[in-house]
Amino acid sequence: MNLSGLDLATPLWLSLRVAGLATITASVAALLAAWGLARRSGPLPALLDALCSLPLVLPPTVLGYYLIVLLGRRGVLGHWLDCLDITLIFSWQGAVVAATVVVFPLIYKSARAALEQVDRHLEDAARTLGASEWRIFCSISLPLAWKGIFAGVMLAFARGMGEFGATLMIAGNIPGKTQTLALAIYDAFQAGNDELAALLALLTSTVCAGLLLTAELLLKRKGRS
Amino acid sequence: MLALRLVKEFYHPHTHFRLDVEYRFQKDNAVLFGPSGSGKTLTMQCIAGLAMPDFGYVRIDDQTLFDSKAHIALPVQQRRIGYMFQDYALFPHMTVMQNVAYAHTGCLPSFVGRQEKERAKAMLERFGIGHLARHLPEQLSGGQRQRVALARACNADPQLLLLDEPFSALDPLLRQRLRHELQELLLQLAVPAIVITHDPADVDVFAQELALYADGRAHLVPNYAQVRSQFATADDCLRYLQQAM
Numbered sequence: 001m002n003l004s005g006l007d008l009a010t011p012l013w014l015s016l017r018v019a020g021l022a023t024i025t026a027s028v029a030a031l032l033a034a035w036g037l038a039r040r041s042g043p044l045p046a047l048l049d050a051l052c053s054l055p056l057v058l059p060p061t062v063l064g065y066y067l068i069v070l071l072g073r074r075g076v077l078g079h080w081l082d083c084l085d086i087t088l089i090f091s092w093q094g095a096v097v098a099a100t101v102v103v104f105p106l107i108y109k110s111a112r113a114a115l116e117q118v119d120r121h122l123e124d125a126a127r128t129l130g131a132s133e134w135r136i137f138c139s140i141s142l143p144l145a146w147k148g149i150f151a152g153v154m155l156a157f158a159r160g161m162g163e164f165g166a167t168l169m170i171a172g173n174i175p176g177k178t179q180t181l182a183l184a185i186y187d188a189f190q191a192g193n194d195e196l197a198a199l200l201a202l203l204t205s206t207v208c209a210g211l212l213l214t215a216e217l218l219l220k221r222k223g224r225s
Numbered sequence: 226m227l228a229l230r231l232v233k234e235f236y237h238p239h240t241h242f243r244l245d246v247e248y249r250f251q252k253d254n255a256v257l258f259g260p261s262g263s264g265k266t267l268t269m270q271c272i273a274g275l276a277m278p279d280f281g282y283v284r285i286d287d288q289t290l291f292d293s294k295a296h297i298a299l300p301v302q303q304r305r306i307g308y309m310f311q312d313y314a315l316f317p318h319m320t321v322m323q324n325v326a327y328a329h330t331g332c333l334p335s336f337v338g339r340q341e342k343e344r345a346k347a348m349l350e351r352f353g354i355g356h357l358a359r360h361l362p363e364q365l366s367g368g369q370r371q372r373v374a375l376a377r378a379c380n381a382d383p384q385l386l387l388l389d390e391p392f393s394a395l396d397p398l399l400r401q402r403l404r405h406e407l408q409e410l411l412l413q414l415a416v417p418a419i420v421i422t423h424d425p426a427d428v429d430v431f432a433q434e435l436a437l438y439a440d441g442r443a444h445l446v447p448n449y450a451q452v453r454s455q456f457a458t459a460d461d462c463l464r465y466l467q468q469a470m
Contacts, residue, residue, distance in 0.1 A: 121314040124275050127301040128308040129328040129381045138332040143318050 010176055011184040012203060014092060018167075018180055019160030022099035023107075027153055029100075030107035035137055038115040049112075056105040063101055064169025071097065071170070090172045095180065098166035103156035110155070114148025115141050147219055154215035158208045226250050226417050227385065230281040231271050244268065246443035247281075252433040253417040256449075258425075258463065259438025265421045266311075268443075269387045272419075273308050274301035285385055307378030307386040307416070311393055313370045315362035321373050322358040325349060328381035345380060352376045352410065367395040368403050375407075379414060386411070386418040392427065404430050425459035437466055444470045 033052055037045050055063055071088045072078045081088060088094035118141050126136045142149075164182040171178040173187060181204045188196040230247040244264040257265040270276035272283055274290065277298065283291040290299050290306075316324050319334050326337045326345035337345070349355045352372045362370060371391060378386060391407060392400045408430050411418050420431045428435065428449070435446040446452060446466060456462035 119314070121310045121312060122316055124301075125308065125310060125314040125316075125377075126327065127275065128273055128304075128306060129377065130302045130305075131327070132302065135332050139327075139330075139334045140316060 007176075008199070008203065011179055011181045011200070012207070014095075014179065015161050015181040015204075016207075018092065018095045018099050019103075019157050019163070021096045022103055022160045022163075023153060023157045025096070026100045026104040026156060027107050030104050030152075031111055031149070034108050034111035034115055035141070038112050039120075052108045053105045055101050056109070060098075060102060060163070060165025060167075061169055064098060064166035067094075067098060067101065067166065067170045089170060090174065090178065092171065092178050095163075095167045095171035095178050098170045099160040099163045102163050102166055103160045106156040106159055107149070107152045110152025111145070111149045114145035114152075117148070118144045150219065151215065154211060158211050161204065161208055161211075226253060226286060227255075227272070227419070228282075228284045229268075229272065231268060231278045231283070232280040233267065233271065233276070233278045242441060244278075244441045246436070246438075246441075248436055248443055248445040250419070250434050250436075251447070254411065254431055255419045255434040255436065256428050256432035257419065257421045257436050257438055257443075258423065258428050258432075259443075260423060263438035264441045264443070265438050266389055268438075269308070269389055269419070269421060272385075273306045273387060274299060274304050275308070305382065305384045307381060307383030309371075309374050309378055309386070309388045309391060311390045313362075313374035313394065315370060315373055315377070317362050319361075320358065321349070321354070321360050321362070321365070322346070324362070324373055325377045325380050327377060348376045348380045351413075368399055371395070371403065371407070375410065379416065383416060386414075386416050388418060388420045390421050390423075392422075392424065400424075401426075425463050428463060429453070429459045435466075437463075437470060439467065439470060442470075 030052075033048075037049055037052070068089065069075055070077050071081065071094070073082060073089065078089075088097055122140055122144070123136050126140050131139070162182050163180070164186070167178070167180060168183060173179055173183045175184075175187070179187065181200055185197050185200045185204070188194075188200060228249040231244055233244045235242045242264075244267050246264065246268060257268060259265055267276060271278045271291070278291065278293065280293045281291070282289065282293065289295070289297050290304050291297060316327065316334070319327070322342065322345055323330070323334050323337060325348055326341045327334060329341040329344065330337055346355065346358065349358055352375065354369060354372050354376065357365065357369060357373070362373070365373065371394075392403065395403060404427065418431075420427060422428060422431075432449040435449040437444045437446060444466075452466065453459065453462050456465065
């Protein structure tokens with residue numbers, strides 16, 4: 001097995017960094033969206049809900065394509081970003097944007113379901129006690145729904161670790177710069193380096209499985225206390 | 226004390242419900258009596274601001290809480306109406322102290338300032354549950370939960386208390402005893418209170434005035450005690466009043 005000169009740490013660290021940052025960004029956005037749309041009915045909330053869930057069903061390449069149209073140099077937002085000297089295309093920050101969009105619906109869906117399961121009477125009781133909607137969210141809804149939200153966040157992180165399609169489209173596959181674990185595996189396999197591909201696949205699986213297991217144990221322990 | 230007219234309609238594929246009530250309570254203790262689904266809880270939600278009537282008004286003394294013609298609809302938070310839910314709706318992740326102090330704490334309910342703590346403690350003592358301050362709601366009995374819910378509502382300094390079936394979550398033996406305890410507490414508090422019930426025994430204890438509900442309409446009985454004195458039991462009296470509706 002020829003693994004000399006092999007750099008496992010770079011793609012691993014890049015994957016962790018991209019997935020971590022994407023999960024944090026998506027968590028904030030998804031929580032706000034879930035809070036805003038929970039228990040709302042009507043045509044507009046339904047439309048917004050569909051939009052928020054869309055990345056879940058669209059092929060990642062389609063998302064990548066949209067992101068390029070939006071953020072590319074000639075894109076709608078790309079022009080503004082260019083003026084601010086920010087380049088997202090072919091940079092690791094671009095990979096973060098791609099992963100954020102991909103994992104957003106995972107957190108949004110579970111957060112919305114969890115928030116809607118909180119007993120409505122509790123929120124109404126807080127209202128009669130003079131609490132603002134924001135305070136109710138922080139002090140009642142969030143603490144009571146955190147388990148469901150946390151499960152969604154962990155799922156999102158694991159999914160972010162494995163993000164491939166949209167990342168490839170927007171950030172490319174530049175070793176040492178935008179080559180995450182998932183991309184490195186594809187590269188190694190294409191190059192016929194089966195040992196490396198196997199090793200990277202094993203590494204990815206271990207990290208993701210470890211994460212999900214930790215999350216499960218954390219939830220169990222908190223649930224008992 | 227309370228004057229209201231409420232109209233609210235619901236259209237569902239199979240049912241159509243219309244609440245259309247208008248009355249005025251003059252005395253401090255009133256009861257809304259009627260079968261389930263007659264609009265009592267909806268009336269309370271409209272008074273508290275948790276539901277929005279299609280049309281009408283809600284006034285307490287000189288203050289208008291809601292008036293569809295004048296486009297006034299105070300938010301729940303500004304109405305100063307204490308609401309005790311059927312299931313008491315205690316916050317399960319907070320201690321009794323945190324629950325009772327909630328009206329005066331910030332975004333982090335586990336942080337209760339010294340002043341707020343003193344205030345909540347005084348309220349707990351007043352309700353005879355000072356020793357339960359550190360308990361979680363799940364560790365309390367039904368009667369204790371009721372007291373905590375009432376203490377929490379009162380700690381927000383309400384101008385009117387709404388009690389939605391205060392005894393429905395309790396077993397019948399306990400009900401009997403707590404009914405009188407609750408009445409004594411309400412007298413002590415000197416806050417006007419409206420009680421929802423479908424139990425005639427509650428009516429006898431709490432009603433100075435009575436609004437009889439049936440099918441979304443309400444009929445006011447201004448002097449319940451006088452009518453009641455002509456009957457042997459509360460059951461007979463209420464049956465007679467309902468038939469006369």
